Amino acid sequence: MVAGAGSVSAFKFVIETKASGNDFDATDEFEVSEDVYVWGYGFSDPVDVYIVPDRNDWQDGDMIAVMDSMGTVEVNISINQRHTKIWDAPLTIGKFDVVVDDDQNGRYNAGTDFVDSMQTFGFEVVPEASTVVLMGVGLVSMIGYVGVRRIRGV
Numbered sequence: 001m002v003a004g005a006g007s008v009s010a011f012k013f014v015i016e017t018k019a020s021g022n023d024f025d026a027t028d029e030f031e032v033s034e035d036v037y038v039w040g041y042g043f044s045d046p047v048d049v050y051i052v053p054d055r056n057d058w059q060d061g062d063m064i065a066v067m068d069s070m071g072t073v074e075v076n077i078s079i080n081q082r083h084t085k086i087w088d089a090p091l092t093i094g095k096f097d098v099v100v101d102d103d104q105n106g107r108y109n110a111g112t113d114f115v116d117s118m119q120t121f122g123f124e125v126v127p128e129a130s131t132v133v134l135m136g137v138g139l140v141s142m143i144g145y146v147g148v149r150r151i152r153g154v
Contacts, residue, residue: 095121
């Protein structure tokens with residue numbers, strides 16, 4: 001959650017995941033199978049919201065959309081409403097920034113737009129725990145198999 005003062009008014013911005021039922025939890029870490037939601041207030045209505053690969057060097061006038069293998073997720077929403085879905089699962093593993101383009105011009109404007117974290121990533125998408133566990137079990141099994149074959153001289 002980020003709160004502060006923009007050029008015109010106070011604002012608040014939250015990245016969240018759906019916990020259960022109608023409950024949401026603020027977070028900066030998602031699994032691949034989760035949807036990404038945002039809400040906030042103090043922004044124009046509507047705004048463009050971008051999810052872009054993490055950058056720590058945002059400069060006034062930078063283009064927001066970045067074309068790469070992940071692409072860029074862009075939605076035009078009323079961010080002043082709670083729990084607005086901005087990215088459907090499955091997500092891409094990596095670190096990302098969320099940029100609120102308040103004036104909808106496709107460029108980062110330091111006086112009007114918002115980046116969820118200027119010093120580090122805004123949120124991270126990680127593999128699901130079951131995937132990591134299965135990879136670990138597979139690796140240990142492979143090492144054991146190779147070790148047994150070496151001992152037996154096969």
